[in-house]
Amino acid sequence: MTQTVLWLAQRITAAILAVCVVVHLATIIYAVQGGLTAAEILGRTRGNTAWLAFYSLFVVAVAIHAPIGLRPVLGEWLKWRGVSREIALSFFSIFLVLLGMRAVIGVFA
Amino acid sequence: MRVLVKRSSAFQEFEVPRHPSQTVLDVVTYIQRKLDPTLAYRYACRVGMCGSCAMTVNGVPRWTCRTHVDRVARNDELRIGPLKNFPVIRDLVTDMREFFDKWARAQGRFQGGRTRHDDFEKVAPDSPERKAADAGIECIGCAVCYSACNVVAANPEYLGPAALNRAWTLVKDARSVDVIDKLRAVAGDAGCHACHTHMDCTERCPKRLSPTAAIAGLKRATAKAALKGEL
Numbered sequence: 001m002t003q004t005v006l007w008l009a010q011r012i013t014a015a016i017l018a019v020c021v022v023v024h025l026a027t028i029i030y031a032v033q034g035g036l037t038a039a040e041i042l043g044r045t046r047g048n049t050a051w052l053a054f055y056s057l058f059v060v061a062v063a064i065h066a067p068i069g070l071r072p073v074l075g076e077w078l079k080w081r082g083v084s085r086e087i088a089l090s091f092f093s094i095f096l097v098l099l100g101m102r103a104v105i106g107v108f109a
Numbered sequence: 110m111r112v113l114v115k116r117s118s119a120f121q122e123f124e125v126p127r128h129p130s131q132t133v134l135d136v137v138t139y140i141q142r143k144l145d146p147t148l149a150y151r152y153a154c155r156v157g158m159c160g161s162c163a164m165t166v167n168g169v170p171r172w173t174c175r176t177h178v179d180r181v182a183r184n185d186e187l188r189i190g191p192l193k194n195f196p197v198i199r200d201l202v203t204d205m206r207e208f209f210d211k212w213a214r215a216q217g218r219f220q221g222g223r224t225r226h227d228d229f230e231k232v233a234p235d236s237p238e239r240k241a242a243d244a245g246i247e248c249i250g251c252a253v254c255y256s257a258c259n260v261v262a263a264n265p266e267y268l269g270p271a272a273l274n275r276a277w278t279l280v281k282d283a284r285s286v287d288v289i290d291k292l293r294a295v296a297g298d299a300g301c302h303a304c305h306t307h308m309d310c311t312e313r314c315p316k317r318l319s320p321t322a323a324i325a326g327l328k329r330a331t332a333k334a335a336l337k338g339e340l
Contacts, residue, residue, distance in 0.1 A: 003296060003297040003298055003302045004296045004297070004302065004331045004332055004334075004335040004340055005335055006302075007302045007328060007331075008332045008335065008336070072264075072298075072303065072305075075264065075298070076260075076263035076264055081298075
């Protein structure tokens with residue numbers, strides 16, 4: 001049951017990330033065409049709730065997707081299985097949320 | 110032709126004459142009968158029905174009885190070893206116990222609900238369920254897929270392509286009464302969710318089945334059951 005839910009969560013977040021990554025890259029490539037200063041970037045992101053919502057979703061999707069993908073890598077390559085692996089991956093997930101949200105809020109607030 | 114055969118620790122070299130339409134099994138049989146009677150190997154039908162003569166030929170798992178030397182020899186040389194991912198008993202003979210135990214663990218046996226007093230269940234041959242089951246039903250358990258599988262090599266608990274393919278044919282069987290039990294047995298780190306879709310099994314299957322498709326089907330079926338709260 002648990003692993004089926006993990007599999008499902010990874011597939012759903014993969015679909016979200018596919019859209020997020022395309023939007024993210026397309027925006028970067030489009031935005032830097034004419035050259036952008038840090039002040040100009042902050043001018044567009046600060047207080048922009050749509051931007052906040054998009055990148056919050058991006059960060060949460062990464063924090064779910066990456067640890068689930070790392071799980072079999074640790075199992076198959078390092079033979080690391082059992083509860084300690086699950087705890088470590090939970091911390092890794094929290095770490096990704098904190099790191100990602102710190103960046104998102106830093107540019108939003 | 111130079112033939113290198115894996116013995117207990119190292120490869121032993123033999124010189125074997127070439128013949129038209131010669132199979133790899135012919136080569137191994139020639140060595141055992143004419144050059145070294147102590148060579149241990151396994152075969153039965155010689156015509157691709159029993160699945161007992163599978164070995165590693167030039168690094169690839171194959172039925173030796175259906176593999177022509179012309180097709181696989183490189184520079185007039187053959188390198189023959191036991192199937193990978195199995196404990197070796199002797200020379201080219203492997204211990205297949207774990208492979209078949211995993212079929213049992215994947216609940217690879219049919220469980221129907223009718224008795225001899227009931228009428229036959231009518232199964233439409235062109236129904237999507239029956240077509241999905243038929244696509245995997247011709248497996249003869251030769252273990253070529255299991256030997257080719259990278260996930261089996263990395264995760265010894267993994268049930269493997271053949272057992273999961275078998276479970277899928279039973280999940281799609283309209284007469285099965287224990288589908289949820291089977292889905293529980295094949296879900297998880299040792300089951301269908303461990304598959305990375307490398308497709309080595311599908312590439313190597315001598316019957317041209319696709320265990321990868323069966324495993325993908327099990328992933329979908331377990332996900333649906335989990336969402337319904339049945340798993």
